[in-house]
Amino acid sequence: MSNDLLQYSECHSQSGGHVRFSPDGRLIATAAGYRLVIRDVDTLQIVQLYGCVDAIEDVEWSFDSEYVLCSIPKRGVAQVWSVSNKEWHCKIDEGPVGLAHARFSPDGRHVLATADFRLRITIWSLCDRSVYYIRFPKHVGAGIDFTRDGTVMALAERTDARDSVGLFLTDGWKPLRTFPVASTDLEDLKWAPGGEVLCIVDTILQYQVLLYSAEGQLLQTYRPYEHALGVKTFEWHPLGHLLAIGSYDERVRVLNSLTWQRLAECSHPTQVHPSFSEDVTLARSLTLTLTLTLVP
Secondary structure, eight states, rough: OOOOOOOOOOOOOOTTTTTEEEEESSSSEEEEETTEEEETTTTOOOEEEEOSOOOEEEEOTTTSSSEEEEGGGGEEEEEEEEEOTTTTTEEEGGGOOOOSSSETTTTSSSSEEEGGOEEEEEETTTTTTTEEEEEEEESSSSSSEEEETTSSEEEEEETTTEEEEEEEOOOOTTEEEEEOOOOOHHHHHHHEESSEEEEEOOOSSSSSSSETTSSSSEEEEEEEEEEEOOOEEEEEOOSSSSSEEEETTSEEEEEETTTTEEEEEOOOOOOOOHHHHHHHHHEEEEEEEHHHHHHO
16 A cells, blocks of 8 residues: 555635546636636646636536536526637527537537427537527436447437437438337436447336337336336446446346346445445456456
């Protein structure tokens, strides 16, 4: 164990807990009221300082660490700032429809702004100022995900009291296909790393996980129990061959992508007991076995 002492920097002001490291790890963005402060990670010296029209309510980096997005929903506005070019900035004003949520697309050159009451998603281009519209998304912030290569977007939709998923090509934001899903009340969705499978979780009022192909074919329905609260969180393995599902019964279940059957199950209680470490060891052992089997 190292004997080096842990060192702390001096305190820096921030508001709302909006402190974000850039994806490349070189910079850190901090919201302090209406100010956006960009600092160097190593020295904590201020690199850029920007002033927004009102108090910043959310901060997000573009995936190439070139731009920073500041959301100000109460003013219906989002502002984008360039780190490398202090003179460049962009103001997105949603006007009467309001702004509930804003985020970058995977290429970092488009901003997806969700209007109040989920009326539409407006896609603003930072390059040519073109604008695209997608009507009636089901959720604000959730229910949207991109394939790893950023070419296809999956969006949860609901019309006539039925859930569906719309797939859109990010090149021109053209609709690819829409297919209905067998959910009661779709809560969220997430692509497998390879982009060939879409995982959909249903309302927390019931445990139901649906796995669909990119063509809209239902591959598997997973329901380990009924009449109790369902999925709390879920995540794909980086290689895509495992799916971990955490639920309100304080259990984590790991499915494999070959048969979509349960590979391991371990508890995650509020208080950790000796048996918990045994469950984790078992899960790690099974994960390593499947990894060695699937990956040469």
